[in-house]
Amino acid sequence: MDIRLRTARLALRRLSPADLPAVTALCGDPEVMRYLEDGRPMSPAQVADEVLPALLREYERLPAGLGCWAVASGTEPFLGWAALRPAHSVGLETGPGGGLELGYRLLPAAWGRGYATEAAVGLVRAAFTELGAERVVGTTMSVNSASRRVLERAGLRHVRTFFEDWPDPIPGSEHGDVVYELTRAEWSGSAPS
Template identity: 85%
Template sequence: MDVRLRTDRLILRRLSPADLPAVTALCGDPEVMRYLEDGRPMAPARVAEEVLPALLREYDRLPEVLGCWALATADEPFLGWAALRPAHSVGLETGPAGGLELGYRLLPTAWGRGYATEAALALVRSAFVELRADRVVATTMAVNSGSRRVLERAGLRHVRTFFEDWPDPIPGSEHGDVVYQLTRTEWSAGAGN
């Protein structure tokens, strides 16, 4: 197991081809996908042919401490994933000034147990301590209150709401998407550590 980080309860490790069934279950769950992409579960073939291979390629393309990391505990081999990578999502500034983007996706059985917040805090700390990043950013749908709470608990603050003209809008998109961020200065001053 290629471990990236350990927290009090979590192991953040590299994904592997053996995670295909778990990643397929994660991306195929209607509740998980409700606020993501087109709001619908992904077909298993898409996960096998596109999603997991793209995540695995990131380990070769990005610096060693960036990428998408499987979340596990001593008793549960896969709860979902958490990611830290160069900002790339719609609504975020990209390139060197864009900062590092935080993301996470957990199975419903892991919701409400603090795992997303625990992983987010660990990755935010890593961004500022190990990588000396200037800022960490994230985006989610405005109506995704669960994800917004995780970002706030990780120290990020809401900086703006934007409206995108999505080709196939999903319920809630009329309320827009939100951008959150935490700067290294804010984190160092105690906002997020």
């Protein structure tokens, strides 16, 4: 098992083709997908043909330490995933100054236990201590209060709200999307020693 990082309760490990059933369950869950993509669950074929292969290719394409990592606990081999990648989402600055984008997606059975925050804090620390990032960013829908809390607990602060003309808007999109960020200087000033 290729471990990216360990926290007090979690291991973030490389995804593998064997994770297809778990990733299919994650991306096929209506509650998980409610605020993502077009708000609809993904089909098993889409996950098998597009999603998982794209995630696996990231390990070869991105610099070491970046990508999407399965989140596992001592008793659960797959709770969801957490990701750290070059910023690419709508609403974020991309390119060299865009920073690293934090993301996470957990199965509903793992919600409310602090796992997303724990994984996010670990990836933020790795971004600044191992990867030399100058900035970590994240974005979510304004109405996704759970995701916003994770970003805030990981140390990121709300910097702006934006409105996009989505081709197939989902409920809540009329309230816009939010961008959060944390700079190296801010993190250095607040990180526990």
